[in-house]
Amino acid sequence: MDSTTEEKIYEAARKIFVLKGMEGARMQEIADEVGMNKALLHYYFRSKEKLFEAVFKDIFTRFFSRIRGAFTSDLPLKEKLIVFIDNYIDLIAANPYVPQFIINEINRDPKVLKAMIFESGIGPQQLLEIFLNEVQINNQSNLDPRHIVVSLLGMLVFPFAGRPLLQLVYFNDDQKAYDQFLSERKEIVKNMMLKFIEV
Amino acid sequence: MDSTTEEKIYEAARKIFVLKGMEGARMQEIADEVGMNKALLHYYFRSKEKLFEAVFKDIFTRFFSRIRGAFTSDLPLKEKLIVFIDNYIDLIAANPYVPQFIINEINRDPKVLKAMIFESGIGPQQLLEIFLNEVQINNQSNLDPRHIVVSLLGMLVFPFAGRPLLQLVYFNDDQKAYDQFLSERKEIVKNMMLKFIEV
DNA sequence: GTCTATATGGCGATAGAC
DNA sequence: GTCTATCGCCATATAGAC
Numbered sequence: 001m002d003s004t005t006e007e008k009i010y011e012a013a014r015k016i017f018v019l020k021g022m023e024g025a026r027m028q029e030i031a032d033e034v035g036m037n038k039a040l041l042h043y044y045f046r047s048k049e050k051l052f053e054a055v056f057k058d059i060f061t062r063f064f065s066r067i068r069g070a071f072t073s074d075l076p077l078k079e080k081l082i083v084f085i086d087n088y089i090d091l092i093a094a095n096p097y098v099p100q101f102i103i104n105e106i107n108r109d110p111k112v113l114k115a116m117i118f119e120s121g122i123g124p125q126q127l128l129e130i131f132l133n134e135v136q137i138n139n140q141s142n143l144d145p146r147h148i149v150v151s152l153l154g155m156l157v158f159p160f161a162g163r164p165l166l167q168l169v170y171f172n173d174d175q176k177a178y179d180q181f182l183s184e185r186k187e188i189v190k191n192m193m194l195k196f197i198e199v
Numbered sequence: 200m201d202s203t204t205e206e207k208i209y210e211a212a213r214k215i216f217v218l219k220g221m222e223g224a225r226m227q228e229i230a231d232e233v234g235m236n237k238a239l240l241h242y243y244f245r246s247k248e249k250l251f252e253a254v255f256k257d258i259f260t261r262f263f264s265r266i267r268g269a270f271t272s273d274l275p276l277k278e279k280l281i282v283f284i285d286n287y288i289d290l291i292a293a294n295p296y297v298p299q300f301i302i303n304e305i306n307r308d309p310k311v312l313k314a315m316i317f318e319s320g321i322g323p324q325q326l327l328e329i330f331l332n333e334v335q336i337n338n339q340s341n342l343d344p345r346h347i348v349v350s351l352l353g354m355l356v357f358p359f360a361g362r363p364l365l366q367l368v369y370f371n372d373d374q375k376a377y378d379q380f381l382s383e384r385k386e387i388v389k390n391m392m393l394k395f396i397e398v
Numbered sequence: 399g400t401c402t403a404t405a406t407g408g409c410g411a412t413a414g415a416c
Numbered sequence: 417g418t419c420t421a422t423c424g425c426c427a428t429a430t431a432g433a434c
Contacts, residue, residue, distance in 0.1 A: 027428065042430075166349065235419090
């Protein structure tokens, strides 16, 4: 690790903020994670608010830009859905707390989200519109494509966001069994979406 | 309103906690909501933690007990699903912040949830198991019923939890348009689940 | 740039008058 | 039971030495 101090602070902040949220996170905790002094955080990023915004914008952008790939190919909709589901579950599995983190923070304070969307040229709005248009164009039924997208995302995100509850009541709090359950979900969701898309 | 002071405090706490979560809520804010002094909260409920636990347990129990009705009838699975989807969307629509509140708090501190589940005789575990058994028994495909339940709940909860983002990017932040979208979801989800259940 | 020390404010909680 | 006043703590933020 020969990254700069600023980068190390940023990485630590990212980790803590995702786990605890803006209000739950402590500047001291982030400093401890870096192994350096609390005052340094303010030296590089004026305030907790600024540090958080930097982290949130970055996470949000990265998370949604990873999705675009699946929907800029020339494959038919079915194939695109398959690729998307595979990619998205892998992405969430590698960052299991990110979706809930995003949902929380946009509910807590939608200002940052709105600023992001309307500032950035290549913001998530475009990414989501790509998805939307693809579904619209290839959709054989006359179903509002937004319902397809919302159903799909709900099926993918919920098992991660609701994990503590679901694992406890359905799997006797058995972590390995729940991981197994998650690994089966790709095929389940593919199956479900394809049945749904068919006329 | 001739309810007791304790009840008024409880109702105010319920409102604030659901909106802001345990960490985001302020005792002063709850006191303001009641229109009385902060010290009274401590008189009736020793601490913020105790007040929160009382509220959380009550919300959790009420929210899941309302679900049971749909699955204790003699209807076939299809009919049960239809009743459940209608009831559950109405329930969330009347309490749009509750699902995310529950998800947040069980992630922040699963201890309270675990204590609840294993203490109460008529806890949510039984309620969920009823659901699970019904699906299991009536399930014509050999699909793990837990996948059905998770998919169903994800499709129902996500449009509410992700509302700020979805409304902004898909509906130009038009509140009425999004309400319309939500009102269409009952039929969409019914359709999708029935297609999925069929062999 | 990085540290120690401290300022500043807010919040949960309690003491005590009425 | 309900209030005012205040304690004690913790968190963000800053000042200033090195």
